[in-house]
Amino acid sequence: MSQHENVGHDVETGLIDADAQVESFRQTRNNRRTELVEDYVELIADLLEDGGEARQVDIAQRLGVAQPTVAKMLKRLISEGYIQQRRYRGIFLTDPGRQLAELCRERHQIVESFLCSIGVSPETARIDAEGMEHHASPETLEAFKRFLASTTSSRIVAQARSVS
Amino acid sequence: MSQHENVGHDVETGLIDADAQVESFRQTRNNRRTELVEDYVELIADLLEDGGEARQVDIAQRLGVAQPTVAKMLKRLISEGYIQQRRYRGIFLTDPGRQLAELCRERHQIVESFLCSIGVSPETARIDAEGMEHHASPETLEAFKRFLASTTSSRIVAQARSVS
DNA sequence: GAAATAATATAGCCAATGCTATTTTTCAAT
């Protein structure tokens, strides 16, 4: 390769197309840059819905990181317009924040349910989904949903049959 | 929450178990720390297998990053014992390196094939698998393999039926 | 209203991953 390039006739490569591979790696690096934002916003939405408030300490405790780590990330979320902070009353989502949270929640739910539906244990599904969700494209999510729907319907069919 | 903790009687939480959630986030953060190493080692194995050599410039080109970025990561791979570098002759895998590469390759292949098998297009499967692979636990991989085997066999059955 | 406590902010550190620009080294060709 490189300097020692083959001269002329294309060599049987075995490797996948370079441009395609670069695109995959780029997309993956890109997804990585938003993973944390997504997890924070999703978690904040959950905390708000559950207890009406989301404080730094709660977020830190749920994520398993230190409070200053959360404080720093919250600044990023503020600067990106996803949250508002009311001094000593915790974090609140902006409209874009709520929107992102909803997207993430759905996506997370689909991935986790899907894993369970193919026989992964709930504990493992929970863990794996937390990481995989950020790399599941809309197309893959559609496939997951189709599969979920199909197994649901076949279960219904089976049940209907067993009842009759 | 936190300061304003509920006193006594456990409140209906709606949230999942805190310890479980922390475990998920921790595991995910952990996986993130090895993603790059895995992609590098896998890519180096591919390049070596294909052309007999893996140079910094080739790796950089395939990953879509700059050469000094690769140079730095290679130092990490050397320090972690996965590769050896022969001056101007490129990168070579150590035994642990080959072992890791093999694991990653299989895992990657399983994830990508699985996505295709549930109807995701090859291009999207390629992209999503590049990120998801690093978060697929052995248990999830087993579930993927089971599914692949089952669809393969049902295709065989269907084909056998259509032939007879 | 003062003191204690809880929540937040800030300072200062580190490691990882990216970049550009430049230098050094090796290899290949003349």
Added chain:
DNA sequence: ATTGAAAAATAGCATTGGCTATATTATTTC
């Protein structure tokens, strides 16, 4: 042997995401 080109190394910078230790600032409680 010299030279030109390719590969690799190095310097210097930025951003992200972690940490600990230590202030500040609100809120409760007495």
